[in-house]
Amino acid sequence: MAQAVRHDAMRARNLALVLGELNSSGPLTRAALSEITGLTKTTVSKLVADLIEAGLVVETGAVRDGERGRPGMVVQISGAHIAAVGLEINVDYLAVRVVDLSRTVRLRRTQAVDNRRAQPGDVVGLLRDLALRAVDEAVEMGLSVVGGVLAVPGPVDLVRGAVHNAPNLGWRDVPVAALLELPFPVQVENEANLAALGELWFGCGLSDFLHVSGEIGIGAGLVVRGRLFQGSHGFAGELGHVVVSPEGPACRCGGKGCLEQYASQDALVSAAGGTLTSAGDISWILSRLEAGDTAAVAACERAGWALGVALSSAINLVDPDTIVLGGIYGPLFPWIGDAVAATLTSRLGQMRDVVPPVVVSRLGTEAAALGAAGQVIQRVIADPAALLQN
Amino acid sequence: MAQAVRHDAMRARNLALVLGELNSSGPLTRAALSEITGLTKTTVSKLVADLIEAGLVVETGAVRDGERGRPGMVVQISGAHIAAVGLEINVDYLAVRVVDLSRTVRLRRTQAVDNRRAQPGDVVGLLRDLALRAVDEAVEMGLSVVGGVLAVPGPVDLVRGAVHNAPNLGWRDVPVAALLELPFPVQVENEANLAALGELWFGCGLSDFLHVSGEIGIGAGLVVRGRLFQGSHGFAGELGHVVVSPEGPACRCGGKGCLEQYASQDALVSAAGGTLTSAGDISWILSRLEAGDTAAVAACERAGWALGVALSSAINLVDPDTIVLGGIYGPLFPWIGDAVAATLTSRLGQMRDVVPPVVVSRLGTEAAALGAAGQVIQRVIADPAALLQN
Numbered sequence A, B: 001m002a003q004a005v006r007h008d009a010m011r012a013r014n015l016a017l018v019l020g021e022l023n024s025s026g027p028l029t030r031a032a033l034s035e036i037t038g039l040t041k042t043t044v045s046k047l048v049a050d051l052i053e054a055g056l057v058v059e060t061g062a063v064r065d066g067e068r069g070r071p072g073m074v075v076q077i078s079g080a081h082i083a084a085v086g087l088e089i090n091v092d093y094l095a096v097r098v099v100d101l102s103r104t105v106r107l108r109r110t111q112a113v114d115n116r117r118a119q120p121g122d123v124v125g126l127l128r129d130l131a132l133r134a135v136d137e138a139v140e141m142g143l144s145v146v147g148g149v150l151a152v153p154g155p156v157d158l159v160r161g162a163v164h165n166a167p168n169l170g171w172r173d174v175p176v177a178a179l180l181e182l183p184f185p186v187q188v189e190n191e192a193n194l195a196a197l198g199e200l201w202f203g204c205g206l207s208d209f210l211h212v213s214g215e216i217g218i219g220a221g222l223v224v225r226g227r228l229f230q231g232s233h234g235f236a237g238e239l240g241h242v243v244v245s246p247e248g249p250a251c252r253c254g255g256k257g258c259l260e261q262y263a264s265q266d267a268l269v270s271a272a273g274g275t276l277t278s279a280g281d282i283s284w285i286l287s288r289l290e291a292g293d294t295a296a297v298a299a300c301e302r303a304g305w306a307l308g309v310a311l312s313s314a315i316n317l318v319d320p321d322t323i324v325l326g327g328i329y330g331p332l333f334p335w336i337g338d339a340v341a342a343t344l345t346s347r348l349g350q351m352r353d354v355v356p357p358v359v360v361s362r363l364g365t366e367a368a369a370l371g372a373a374g375q376v377i378q379r380v381i382a383d384p385a386a387l388l389q390n
Helices: A002-025 A030-037 A041-053 A120-140 A176-180 A191-202 A265-271 A276-280 A283-290 A294-318 A329-348 A364-382 B002-025 B030-037 B041-053 B120-140 B176-180 B191-202 B265-271 B276-280 B283-290 B294-318 B329-348 B364-382
Strands: A057-063 A072-077 A082-089 A093-100 A105-112 A144-152 A162-166 A171-174 A186-190 A209-214 A218-224 A227-229 A323-327 A358-360 B057-063 B072-077 B082-089 B093-100 B105-112 B144-152 B162-166 B171-174 B186-190 B209-214 B218-224 B227-229 B323-327 B358-360
Touching (some): A002 A030, A002 A041, A002 A072, A030 A041, A030 A072, A041 A057, A082 A120, A082 A364, A093 A120, A093 A364, A105 A364, A120 A144, A120 A176, A144 A176, A144 A191, A186 A191, A186 A364, A191 A209, A191 A364, A209 A294, A209 A329, A283 A329, A294 A329, A294 B294, A323 A364, B002 B030, B002 B072, B002 B364, B030 B041, B041 B057, B041 B072, B082 B120, B082 B191, B082 B364, B093 B120, B105 B364, B120 B144, B120 B176, B144 B364, B162 B176, B186 B191, B191 B218, B191 B227, B191 B323, B283 B294, B294 B329, B323 B364
Parallel strands (some): A082 A144, A144 A186, A209 A323, A323 A358, B082 B144, B144 B186, B209 B323, B323 B358
Antiparallel strands (some): A162 A171, B057 B072, B082 B093, B162 B171, B209 B218, B218 B227
16 A cells, blocks of 8 residues: 555656656756656656557657667657646726646636625626637637636735735635636635735746736736745735835725825826716727826826836845836836846945846736636646646 | 756755755654655655764754654754854944854854954955954864855845945945955845844744845844745845935935935934044944933934834835844844834824834844855755765
C-alpha cells in the first residue's frame, strides 16, 4: 500500500517533470526529454504515452537528433483537447475567455454591464449564462474544459472562493465560486494579480514588471523572475489605496487621498467634468481628449502625476524592473504617460541610475480574464496527474 | 573527468542536504538523517564524518531511536570552530559581531562615530581595525572566521561589493569591500535587508513580517515565509523614500515629502527643537521625552503618524503579516507606537478584518550586524562543500 502510494507520487512528479519541460522548452524528442530530465528512455516513453492518451501531448513529426540512430518523433503540448476558462466580474463588464493547453485563445466573450447597481446573485447569473454558452462553443470545437478561475476586483478568500471585500462593487463576503455553479471547479482570485499573470503569459514578454490595472478600481500585480508576488495573505498589490496625499479626498476604503481618488476611471471622468453615468466605459473621456478638451487633458495630467507619486512609493518598496500600464491606462497613455514618467524621474532620478521605464500593455481590459485562464493551464502543467486520474 | 565532476556535484548537494536538515531540525541520529534525506546510511555516515572533520558538526551523545537495534549517536551543528563576522557602517556608529555556526553571538563591538563628517577611506580604516581586533579575539576562542558581510545604509552593487548610493553618508560608488582588505571574503549588502534577516534569525521568532530600521535613514526589509524579498535588482525596501506628502519638505534623495523628512532620527531631533549635533544618538531626545517635553512628544506623534501613512501604503502594496519596528523606534516606541497603530487602523481598518499588528524589535541597532553575520552562516549551511575543499 505504502509502496503503491509512493509509486503514484513518483509517477505524478515525473509526469509534471516531462510536461513542464515541454511547456518551457517547446517540442522535444523522447530522447531529449530523457537527457534533460535524467529519467530513462523507457520511463519517458511510458509517461509520454500516458500524456498523449489524456490529450495533453501530441506527436508532431520526426527529427534526427544527432549523427547516429533512428530519427525520433517530436512531441509537444497539444492545444486540441484540454481547455481552461478565464472569467471576470468587473464593475462595468463581464468577461469570459477560453484558452487551450498550448495557451492559444480560442474564444472571447465580453458583456458591458453596470454591476454597481446590481445584486451579486444577478451578476453571477449573467456570468454563468455567458460562461455556459462559451463552454458549449468550446465543446463544439472538440475542447474539454477542465477548470476555471474567476477574476474579481478586490481581495479574495482563496479557500472559500469568496470575494472578501470589493468596495467598488459594494460586495463583502460573497461566496461567488459556489454561487456560479459551473460544471467544473472554479477558483476565485484577485483581478489585479491575474492581470499581471495575463501580461506575463500573453503580453509583453517580460518576466520582471509591475503591472498596473486601471479600471473603476486600481490594482497592481508584481512579477519577479516570472513569479507573482502575493504577500503574506495574498492581498499584495493594492496600489489604488497607496497614499498620494494624506489629507486628500475621502476614499471608499476608509482612507484619504488614495490613488483611486486621483486616477481611477471615475476620478478621471469626474475631474474632466463628466458624470458617473458617463463612466460606463472610457469612450466618453477619450472623445473629449481627442477633441482637445482642456479639462479632460488636465484631468489626465493630474491622474498621471498621482500615478507617478504612488508608483514612486511602489518602486522604492518593491523595486520592479519595468512598469506596465494596463486597463484604461492603455488607451489613455498618450495623455498620462508623460506625466507619469516626469514624476518618476523627478522623485527617483537622483537616487537611481535607471528609473524603471513605463510601457503600455497591449492586452487592455482582457488581461485579467486571460491570466485567469492561464492560471488553470499553469495548474494542469504543474500537476497533470490530477487530470489523468479520471 | 565528467564523472568526477558529477560525483563532486552530488557530494556537495548531499553535504548541503545533511547540514541543512541539522540546521532546520536540530540534533539527529545518522539513522534519522538517512530516513529524512532518502540517502543510504553508508552515504550519510560518510558525509557526517566529513562534516565532523571540517568542524561543522559534532557528536553529542547516544539516543535509542526505536525499539530495536543499537542506540545511535546524535549529531548536531557545532558552534566550536566555524565563525562569521557581521560588519556595519552606519551614519553614527560602526559595529562588528562574531557569530558561530550554531548562531550563538560570540563577540560584540560597537563604536560611536560621525561618519557624515569623515572620508570613506577613514571610516573603512576604523572598521578594519575594529574587525581585526574582533577576529583576533575569535581566534583566541578557537574560532576560524570563514567570511563576513558588511551592512551599509543604502542600495549596493552586490557584484562589485560597492556602496551604490548612500545619501545619508554622502557616499556614491564606494568599492568598500575592496577597501576593507580583510583576511577573509566580505560581501556588501543593504543594512535594512540585513536587519530584517537579523530579526528573522536572532529576533522575534516570526517568519512573515516587514522590519523597519529607523536610523539616520529609514529602511525596511520584507520577510515572507522565512525569505527576504529583494525586488528585481535588490533595491526593495526603501521605506524612507515612500511618499508621506507629495509637496512636503525636500528630501536628500531628490524627492519631496518622503518618510525620512518626518520620522528619521534627524527629523525627530530637529522637530523636537534639537540641533543636528544632538543627533549623534537618540539619548538626547529620549531624555526630553522622559522629562515630558511637549515639543519632543509632539515630534514623536508626528513621526508616528507619518510612519503610519507610509506603512499603510506598504501594507497595501506588499501585505506583510506583522510590522516590526527596529533601530531607534525600539526605545521610542512608547511615544510613537500609538500614533502608528491609530493611523494604520484609520486607513486600513475598514478594508481589512485584521490590520497588521505593530511590534517592537528587541535587537535595537544590532539587527543589521547580526543579520550580516547570519547571512554568512546561511551560506555555509547552503554550501558546506565550499569550505571542505580547502
